[in-house]
Amino acid sequence: MTTQAQQQAGSTPDLDASLLAVLAQGERPSRPSAVSAALTFGWRGLLKIKHVPEQLFDVTLTPILFTLMFTFIWGGAIEGSTGEYLQYILPGILVVTVTFTTVYSGVTMNTDLTKGVVDRFRSLPISRSAPLAGPLLADSCRYVLAALVGLAVGLVLGYDVDGGVLGVIGALAVLVVFALGLAWAFTALGLVMKTPQGVMNFGFTLIFPLTFMSSAFVDPETMPDGLQAIVEQNPFTRVVTATRGLLEGNASWDDIGIVLAFAALLTAIFAPLTIRLYRTKA
Amino acid sequence: MTKNDNLAIEATGLVKCFGETRAVDGLDLSVERGAVYGVLGPNGAGKTTTIKILTTLLRPDAGCARVMGHDVVEEGDAVRGLVSLTGQLASVDEDLTGKENLILLARLLGFSRSRAKSRAIELLEAFGLGDAVNRQVKNYSGGMRRRIDIAASMVVTPELMFLDEPTTGLDPRSRNQVWEIIRSLAGQGTTVLLTTQYLDEADQLAGRIAVVDHGKVIAEGTPGQLKASVGSGAVHVRLMGAERRDEAQQLLAEALAAPVHLEADPAALSARVDEPERTSHAMAELDRAGIEVAEFALGQPSLDEVFLALTGRPAEDQTDEQAEEFEEEEAAA
Numbered sequence: 001m002t003t004q005a006q007q008q009a010g011s012t013p014d015l016d017a018s019l020l021a022v023l024a025q026g027e028r029p030s031r032p033s034a035v036s037a038a039l040t041f042g043w044r045g046l047l048k049i050k051h052v053p054e055q056l057f058d059v060t061l062t063p064i065l066f067t068l069m070f071t072f073i074w075g076g077a078i079e080g081s082t083g084e085y086l087q088y089i090l091p092g093i094l095v096v097t098v099t100f101t102t103v104y105s106g107v108t109m110n111t112d113l114t115k116g117v118v119d120r121f122r123s124l125p126i127s128r129s130a131p132l133a134g135p136l137l138a139d140s141c142r143y144v145l146a147a148l149v150g151l152a153v154g155l156v157l158g159y160d161v162d163g164g165v166l167g168v169i170g171a172l173a174v175l176v177v178f179a180l181g182l183a184w185a186f187t188a189l190g191l192v193m194k195t196p197q198g199v200m201n202f203g204f205t206l207i208f209p210l211t212f213m214s215s216a217f218v219d220p221e222t223m224p225d226g227l228q229a230i231v232e233q234n235p236f237t238r239v240v241t242a243t244r245g246l247l248e249g250n251a252s253w254d255d256i257g258i259v260l261a262f263a264a265l266l267t268a269i270f271a272p273l274t275i276r277l278y279r280t281k282a
Numbered sequence: 283m284t285k286n287d288n289l290a291i292e293a294t295g296l297v298k299c300f301g302e303t304r305a306v307d308g309l310d311l312s313v314e315r316g317a318v319y320g321v322l323g324p325n326g327a328g329k330t331t332t333i334k335i336l337t338t339l340l341r342p343d344a345g346c347a348r349v350m351g352h353d354v355v356e357e358g359d360a361v362r363g364l365v366s367l368t369g370q371l372a373s374v375d376e377d378l379t380g381k382e383n384l385i386l387l388a389r390l391l392g393f394s395r396s397r398a399k400s401r402a403i404e405l406l407e408a409f410g411l412g413d414a415v416n417r418q419v420k421n422y423s424g425g426m427r428r429r430i431d432i433a434a435s436m437v438v439t440p441e442l443m444f445l446d447e448p449t450t451g452l453d454p455r456s457r458n459q460v461w462e463i464i465r466s467l468a469g470q471g472t473t474v475l476l477t478t479q480y481l482d483e484a485d486q487l488a489g490r491i492a493v494v495d496h497g498k499v500i501a502e503g504t505p506g507q508l509k510a511s512v513g514s515g516a517v518h519v520r521l522m523g524a525e526r527r528d529e530a531q532q533l534l535a536e537a538l539a540a541p542v543h544l545e546a547d548p549a550a551l552s553a554r555v556d557e558p559e560r561t562s563h564a565m566a567e568l569d570r571a572g573i574e575v576a577e578f579a580l581g582q583p584s585l586d587e588v589f590l591a592l593t594g595r596p597a598e599d600q601t602d603e604q605a606e607e608f609e610e611e612e613a614a615a
């Protein structure tokens with residue numbers, strides 16, 4: 001690659017004439033709308049997945065490993081049979097793997113900050129929210145992928161989707177909306193922390209207890225009273241309940257509504273904060 | 283501050299602190315439209331921070347600045363519409379190809395999908411990157427990266443272009459290409475503000491230069507004025523042998539009418555000269571005395587020499603400020 005690059009530099013371009021031509025055009029199109037700019041940033045996120053497909057490793061591997069490990073290692077001990085436990089945990093695994101994926105929104109933002117490209121974006125005459133909202137489009141694709149991989153493994157192992165296709169679509173929608181709310185929070189974290197590793201460590205330290213202290217893996221009834229109270233108040237328990245309900249075809253609008261409200265709350269707090277942090281970043 | 287329509291940049295009393303460090307400390311600047319303006323200073327002098335204030339990336343703690351007639355704090359959006367910034371760090375996405383980067387920026391600037399594509403190709407070809415269109419920028423050489431950085435700033439030809447140390451770390455060939463680009467840019471009417479650590483570079487490109495130290499402008503003028511205030515440069519002499527160096531020192535001191543330093547090399551001497559025409563006389567004196575000379579060079583004053591003349595200390599004294607610049611980055615991170 002190096003030699004190729006050197007050959008490139010070696011072929012002295014006739015800079016002057018063609019350069020003057022491109023400079024002289026003076027074309028000044030009118031500014032794109034905030035939505036159009038955000039879509040362009042979304043396109044950038046998708047291009048990055050295309051060029052760095054490794055970043056999909058975690059997204060696909062985590063749901064596979066989690067589903068297999070939890071079903072076969074804990075299944076017998078917890079529910080007496082792997083089949084029944086799978087039926088219980090699969091929705092929880094989807095919630096946990098999608099939640100893990102949201103941490104990467106912060107990692108991606110932080111990685112961008114260590115390069116000069118953010119200064120370039122910030123010096124452009126574009127909507128202030130577009131560089132932040134846009135990447136969430138590409139992130140949504142990751143959430144859907146993570147959930148679909150987990151669901152596929154579950155189906156292969158014999159998970160019954162009583163909620164049917166509509167239930168699956170509903171569960172995916174709830175998961176994505178919730179994840180987007182959470183992604184704003186992690187993007188804010190990505191703007192505050194010093195290194196991508198820092199975001200990763202801090203993010204997972206936060207996510208691990210929150211997701212495990214929910215109804216994702218174990219029925220809260222079996223927990224000590226004090227813990228049970230905490231688990232029932234944990235927002236992740238609500239997300240698991242809604243996802244489980246949708247997949248099983250017995251979700252209530254209350255279950256879904258509370259998750260959407262929680263996502264809205266996260267967005268209302270962290271979206272303006274994130275946009276402000278991005279703007280005032282040195 | 284009065285609004286002056288002839289000025290591309292008009293800054294007074296800019297201050298920006300990062301914790302205890304006053305990165306920019308009462309900086310004044312006025313740059314006329316259509317000019318190439320050089321900001322010269324060592325690492326940590328406040329050059330990058332100044333550029334970040336002028337491109338609205340940082341809000342000054344005190345002072346005010348107008349860029350192309352717009353206040354950088356109050357009318358940031360208008361400023362961003364007229365300027366472009368080529369930062370010191372790679373300012374494109376290294377994971378994307380050259381073409382994708384330029385399409386991305388063209389789309390963000392409002393070009394239609396098809397026009398964005400054709401504009402990207404036009405720019406890549408004009409910058410001699412036609413063969414690297416579909417290669418990821420992380421696989422570009424240093425010179426190619428610099429060119430794509432600059433090309434990215436020209437998707438829409440800006441009225442004012444900021445270039446932060448555009449040639450630092452480049453080989454001489456790539457540096458010449460960047461210089462050529464800057465001259466073309468200026469030639470078609472864009473105002474250019476570039477920062478540099480090299481007097482030579484500022485001299486080559488800029489019509490006026492501001493020397494910055496500790497966040498302040500300590501000297502301002504044309505390259506000629508600046509060099510006149512510093513002295514034209516230094517004479518470096520290396521003798522064929524070291525035996526007669528003391529004798530040579532005496533002869534040169536008389537001929538140049540300036541103190542002559544003995545270098546670490548036992549056969550080398552140097553002197554600052556204010557009147558370059560005396561150097562030929564000095565050369566002749568050495569010849570007459572039969573002292574054989576291996577090398578005789580009249581060099582431009584370096585940044586160090588400029589600093590020595592302006593502040594009484596060399597620029598290297600600011601190495602502790604490099605640490606501060608890291609702190610500044612830290613504070614920013």
